[in-house]
Amino acid sequence: MDPLVKSIYDVLKAVRLLKQRHPVAAPVGVLAAIRRREPAGACHMKELAAEHALDPSTISRSVAALVRAGLVDRTPDPDDGRATQLHLTAAGHQAIDEAHAFYQERISHALRDWSPEEIDALTASMSRLAHDLIAQETVLEATR
């Protein structure tokens, strides 16, 4: 198997292990995306769907779960009767902070022997990999 593909597989396995040990039960990715958008005002579900490249229905259910859990508030958009505005509750902020702290702690401990430059290089190259792959697939999708 190609070494790069193998390394991707290994990363997936590591992430699976990590997730498995953190029964946080909340879709942190969606939560974080809402927070990232809050400063700019309202956050619509369609934006989340686009950002994650997920089906709107998937986002709808995730958000519904978050609302049920009291982590997100949903208010009607005054400018568009179809849409809703999302924002985090205090509990939502807390949940996301806790989840980040958990992952942060695990990762930084696992990488305690890495130099900051090595970590930066890893981060940059993974971002670039993801960016290039996503760009390609997005183009392929558009021309389908």
Next chain:
Amino acid sequence: MDPLVKSIYDVLKAVRLLKQRHPVAAPVGVLAAIRRREPAGACHMKELAAEHALDPSTISRSVAALVRAGLVDRTPDPDDGRATQLHLTAAGHQAIDEAHAFYQERISHALRDWSPEEIDALTASMSRLAHDLIAQETVLEATR
């Protein structure tokens, strides 16, 4: 959000997109693991479970699907009546080759602007990341 965590998220998203566009329907990871072990003789399910850090039941279902699809043969282990020996059929080899070719082609096209050294560096650092995370979680698991 921590940049490293964000980059991991992005890689997951890219992989999801890639998978989404490849309706290969066969668990290639398991298939590849069987092939990797074939030269050494028999391959048991417990080995696959350990290698992937998956529950034996998950492997059992994956293998059952592969057998159903005609990609894997299952023969009783002559030395252990509980166990079975797994090996790829011709169709199994072909399926794995095709899947690898697909991913290989997509990835190398997406990374066509990368230098070989950059790709090597990415591969090495992702492998190291995965290794360190897996080692840590394995230790934590053992002391639980």
Next chain:
DNA sequence: CCGGAATAGTTGTATGCAACAAGCATCGCA
């Protein structure tokens, strides 16, 4: 050599995540 603990694997059940299709309001433009 026998019986109980350990092991290999399967099956039942449950959960989470994802997709697609259909439907309902609402919006916006011709």
Next chain:
DNA sequence: TGCGATGCTTGTTGCATACAACTATTCCGG
């Protein structure tokens, strides 16, 4: 003003995974 597009929800499905319970087999200590 009416019809197509848009934002979202719901129903259904399929897949991957875990855990628990079960069967059949093997291994080991007395």
